[in-house]
Amino acid sequence: MWTHENIANMKTQLRRLGMSYDWDRELATCDPSYYRWEQLVFIRMFERGLAYKQRSRVNWCPSCQTVLANEQVENGRCWRCDSEVVPKEIEGWFFKITHYAEELLAWCDRLPGWPERVLTMQRNWIGKSEGAEFDLPVAGLTDLAVTIFTTRPDTAFGMTYAVLAPEHPLVDTLAMDEQERARIAAFRQEVGRESEIERTAADRPKRGIRLNARAVNPFTGEEIPLFIADYVLMGYGSGAIMAVPGEDQRDWDFAKQHGLRIIATVKRPDGWQETQAYLGDGVKINSGFLDGSTVEGAKRTAIDWLVSKGIGRSKVNYRLRDWGISRQRYWGAPIPILYCETCGMVPEREENLPVVLPQDVQISGKGDSPLAEVATFVNARCPKCGGRARRDTDTMDTFVESAWYFIRYCSPRYEQGMFDRSAAEYWMPVDQYIGGIEHAVLHLLYARFFTKVLRDLGMIKLDEPFAALLSQGMVIKDGAKMSKSKGNVVDPDDMIRRFGADATRLFTLFAAPPERDLEWTESGVEGASRFLNRLWRFVQAHGDEIRAAGRAPGDLSDAARAFRRVIHHAIARVTVDVERDFHFNTAISAVMEMVNALHEFERDSLDRVAAAERAGLVREAVETALLLLGPVCPHMTEELWQALGHGESLFRQAWPAADAAALVREQVTVVVQVDGKVRSRLTVDVSAPEQAVREQALAEDKIRPWIDGREVAKVVVVPGRLVNIVTRS
C-alpha cells in the first residue's frame, strides 16, 4: 500500500515536471509477477552453487535490524540509515560474486563509455592482488602447517616471525595448555569488543600475543615465533601472514614493539636510515638463492622454488567478498527455499512460484525476520516428499531486484519467463545509463554481476548491461548534499508553482553539466524564468508579424546575414552539445545567445533591413529557438508554437538542421599579435591569401610602433585566426 502510494506520488510529480517516460513499460519490482523470475533465477543459482547458505560473521545494522552486504557499509556505517554497523555471527544466503571477480575486473578495461572514476572505484573494490600462498610447517608437529598469503614472496628470507588472525581456526589446535587457551580467549575478547570503526582507525598500535608453538621458515629452515595479532584479518587471504619487518611497515611496527629481529632482504639506497621498512625496489641480499636478482625476478624464482618443493603456488587474491543477500526485513522477494524434516534444504518447485510475501506482517523488531512470525507463511509442504517443511524467512536484498529490472523493461508484460529473449537481445545493452555516483560499487556492480549470471545460465547473450554510463552529480544546496535529513530539500511542487515546470527544468539543466554537482540557487531559477518570460513577451509582441511572415529572401543584407549566422550557429552548437556530451548547459547558453541577438536584431534593424527580410528572419529565429528549447521547456514552447498558428505539435517537427551556407562567413576578424601579445585586429576576407594577410598585418598602424626598430624574425599565420609577428631586437 505504502509503496503504491509512493509510486503514485512520484508519478504525479514526474508528470508535473513534464517528464516523458514510456509508462507502458512501467513495472513494480515489489510485484510478485516481477520477483517470481528472480526466485527462479535464485533456484538456478542455488543448483549451480552460485547461491549458497553459510554461517558467518556479517555486518549487522542494529537500527534496520538486518544484515548488510559489504558494499552497503560506508565507513562502518549503514548506507541507508547511517547507524554504526556491528559484527554478528549469523546464517545467511550469499551470491558468489567472487566467482566473477576476474571477469568483472577485466571488463572494466572494456567499458569506454563509463566514467573513469566509477571504473576506478570498481577496480579498487574488487582489489586484485597477485602473490603466493605457501605452508609454514609448525615446529615439531609434522602434519600441521600454517598457510600464508604474501604479495612479496621474494622477501621470504626476511621472515622472522609469522602471525595468525585471532579468529583463525588453527589457533585452537596450536594452543598447548589451559593457561595458553585462557590467554588466547582473553585476547580474542579484547579484539572482538571493538566496533568496526575503532578497528579500522588509522595508526592504531598493533596488539598481539605470542603463542607457544613455533613455525619453520621453509626458505631458511629456521624456527620462528608465531603470534596472533589484531592487524591480521581472517577475512583476507588465508588469515595468516609471514612477517617481514624489513620490507613491510606493519610488520616493522609490530617487530619494534615486541623486540623481534629485522633482516633487510633488499639493498637499500645510499643514505637510507633504518627507521622504517623499505618498500622500494633493489637488489636482493641476505636471501640465499635469490641474492643478486631484482625484486620482480626474485618473486618468480621464489614461487618456482615453492612449486618445486610442493609447498606453495602462485595465488591471486581479491578483496571482493561474496554478496550477502539475506535480509531480515518485511520487503524484498522471499527466498524460495524450504527446510524439510526428512529432505533437508529444498528449493521450491518452479510451478509453485512465486513465493509471495505475506500481507499483514507484524514488525517485532526482535532481529528475526518478521516473516518468521507468520505461521501461514512458514509452515508449508516439502516440494519433494510432501512432508512438513518450514520456509526460509529471509528476504532478498532489494538490490537483487534492481539488478535486472532494465532487462525486464525490454518485455515488461512477458509471462513465459523472466524476459522475452529476442526483445532483450534486441534492446540490450542499455545505450546510455544514468545514475548517481553513490551506486558505483552497489547497484552498478550487482547489475554487472547479475547480467553475467543470466548469461551463464544460458538465458541471454550479453556480457555487460550498460554500454555507456553517465554518473550525475548530486544536488547541493547551502554547501551540503540535498537530503531530507539535512532539511535543505527543495520541493519541486513549490518550484513549479512559483516559477513553472519549464523554468525549473531550464535552470536544472543550465546550472552545470550533468556529471557535476548541481548547486541549487533560487536566483538561478529566477534567471531562467526571466529568460523564458522575455521570450514569451517577444513572441506575444511579434505574433502577428511572425504569422504573416514568409521565408526570408535568399539574398540578405549584411546585418541580416550576420544574424542568420547566429541562428544557425545555435542549431549546430545545441545539436553537438546535446548529442555528443549531454552538455545541456552550453546548449542552453547558445540558445540564450541567439535570443539575445534576436532582441538586438529586432531593435537595431528597423531602419536598416527591409520589412520582409526582417519578419522572415524573426520568424526563423523564433521558430528555431522554440524547436531547440522544446525538449528543455516543453510546455511553453508548445504553447507558443501553437500560438504562431501551427496546427501540428512542436514535438512532431523534425529537429532543425544547421544550414551550412548560413554558417559561412565572407569576412573574419583576425587577431594580430606581436610576440604573442594582441596588438590589433584585422577584418579580412576568408579567402584572402596568407601572404596578403601577413602584409596587411605588418602594415597596420597599431602594429608598426611595436616592430619599428626591431627585426621581424618570423611571422606565424593561422588562417582565419591570427597573425603572430615574432621579433628579435
Add this chain to the structure above:
RNA sequence: GCCGGGGUGGCGGAACUGGCAGACGCGAAGGUCUCAAAAACCUUUGAGCGCAAGCUCGUGCGGGUUCGACCCCCGCCCCCGGCACCA
C-alpha cells in the same frame, strides 16, 4: 600511503585539435520609467595603472617545451571521491 577526479572573476560555469581567457547565467554598481516601489529596459562589471588612447598583470605554485600553454611535459601545494593494518 595507493588509485581516480579537480583547482579559471564575488558565485555557477564557458573556452572545439595548443591560437582573442572569462561565453551564458547569477550577483553587484549606475541609469531610464514611476509619487514611490516591484517588474521591465539600458550601461558597466577579472585586477592594477591611466584624463584618454592604451599599458601591465592574470587560469593553485615553481620550472620546461612552443612563435604561442587553462590545454602538453617535469616537480610541488591544496580540495573532493574511492580503497586501506588487504599481507
